[in-house]
Amino acid sequence: WHLEYNAALSSINFMLFLGFVDDVLDIPWRYKLTLPVVASLPLLVSYSGGTAVVIPNFLRASVHLEYAWAAPIKTLLPFLSIHKGILELGALYYGYMLALTVFCSNSINILAGVNGLEAGQTFVIACSVLALNLTMLDTADIPLRDAHLFSVFMMIPLIATTFALLRYNWYPSQCFVGDTFTYFAGMTLAVAGILGHFSETLLxxxxxxxxxFLYSVPQLxxxxxxxxxxxxxxxxxxGLLHPTFNMNxxxxxxxxxxxxxxxxLTVCLLVFQMLCCGAGLAIRHVLPELYTIQ
Incomplete structure (x- = not known):
């Protein structure tokens, strides 16, 4: 775990520093979207998991690289291969992980603006990640179990510190989180998902x-x-909040x-977050039946 642990700390600390700089200097959005790329490099270099995805059973008959329509794809991406329902993505998977770290690092910062929302959504997501990891610890796959255990060790401190922060950040707030916390929280969750090998479930x-994010794209x-x-x-x-023209x-x-x-408003948004996380956990335990490898 030494390599993964040090890589995780490097990426998280870089984003923590970026958040502090943003709070002080007000960094333009174009830099906020590109600097996490640099922060994710230690994470990507230390990643030792697979770069393949399992194709759902109902799609396997129609997804085949020998078909005529797949010829241009195979020419441009010669490293792609399919064997027994497993699609090897190679370098494309690293591109996916890179995009995931950039998204997670900025997503909590984009969905913000009312007391308790940033810390609240982080707390809900982190608890969901912890619940997922705990249900996976009884697996017979030792490397997978160790990956989930590593994620558990990352989530417990995040949950504890975020809960303490939420107590003072709840309306009426006695402290404000700023971009420092949102970038830190987003990168921590991304690191846990990638090194824990459940990045798809994290989404x-x-x-x-x-x-x-999709709704905010025109403004961003x-x-x-x-x-x-x-x-x-x-x-x-x-004392009521009224909507403005802003798209979030x-x-x-x-x-x-x-x-x-x-x-x-905060309670309403956090309830929606809880429902989505609950649905995510339910989907995660239903999907394995669609991804059996024969």
């Missing part, structure tokens, strides 16, 4: 963040005006439910 836990890429803080508008007379899940929730108090 199921990030369904709200995936939706929020300056197609639509993007202010520094994409927050809802507070009515000082009623926070404002979308207010458009659907109507104006509400900040603490109620």
């Amino acid at each position: 199921l836990f990030f369904i709200p963040q995936v939706f929020n 890429f300056k197609i639509v005006h993007c202010p520094r803080h994409r927050l809802p508008k507070l009515d000082p007379d009623t 899940l926070v404002n979308l929730t207010l458009r659907v439910t109507g104006p509400m108090k900040e603490e109620h």
